Amino acid sequence: MNLKPHALLCALLATGLMTGSVNAATAEKAAVADGKEQVVATDLEPLHHVILENQYVTVMRVMIRPGQSTLFHEQHLDYVNTHVDGSMVHISYPDKPAKDHWMKTGDVKFGQHQGKSDEDKVTNTDTTLNHQVSFEIKQNGPQNFGDASRPAVAQFRQVLDEKTVRGWKVGLQPGEVAPGYVQHGPGVRVFFTEGRLLLAVPGKPNRTREIWVHRGDAFLTEPGEVQLTNGGDTPLQFNDYELL
Structure with missing residues (x-):
């Protein structure tokens, strides 16, 4: 069969497109047949x-x-x-x-x-x-950091108690000081409100570190003596987690 150059080019393109379509359809069919996403x-x-x-x-x-x-x-x-x-x-x-x-x-x-x-x-x-x-x-646990507990007062309400981690919902009114406690393991805090949190510096009376927090903020925490004060003029609420 003799084809003019233009017709030959069209035929070759059609063949290539057809082959590409077949390959794409085959791949798509294989992906559907496999039934698994990444x-x-x-x-x-x-x-x-x-x-x-x-x-x-x-x-x-x-x-x-x-x-x-x-x-x-x-x-x-x-x-x-x-x-x-x-x-x-x-x-x-x-x-x-x-x-x-x-x-x-x-x-x-x-x-x-x-x-x-x-x-x-x-x-x-x-x-x-x-x-x-x-x-x-990240580590299999529990890792035996020590007993994680919080003062038995209204400011702390336990919301999680598992073999590797415990958690409390903490609520502080403006200017309110929570009873101090000792944190034994590393942890995480997640905030639901915004405001100013004061953290007492252990061994240094009346010395505090203050942080501004926003809804959704998260912070890593470390073992040690802890005393928390709401240093703002609106209620503070956050979850406090500690690894076991």
Whole structure:
């Protein structure tokens, strides 16, 4: 068959396009047949922003806009999740039925993942931002730092009691001073309100360090003597976690 140059070029292009289409369709069919999406480590998932880290914990700020989904991410470490701004979510799993779940603002969720691997994908099905501050405990535990406790007063309410970590919701009115205590293990604080927090300097009476905090802020904490004062003119509320 004799083809003019223009017709020959068109024929070759058509053949190439057809071959490309067949290859793309084949790849797409293979991906569907496989039925698995990419799975990443939690601290590499794009919506899990690592904001703080030390040898004990990796702290992440999770921001999921309405209609947005995370990738499937794998969790193999004990995991504490503080819901700063909750929402309805749809949670998908690779090997079991999906479920709808209400992440309530202010709640705490603990994931016991040591010694096993869990994978999930979270979709924000609500109309508001889903905002979480989460941390992974990097060492298998408990690590025997000592007994974690807080004074038995109204300012401290325990919200988490697991073998590797405990947590308390702390509420301080303007100018209020909480009873002092000793922290034995490293920890994390997550704030629900903004204001000024005063931290007493151990061994130096009337010497304090002050920090300004905002809703959703997170800080690493260290063992030692602790005394907390609300140095602002609005109520302060935050979660205080300590590793065991």
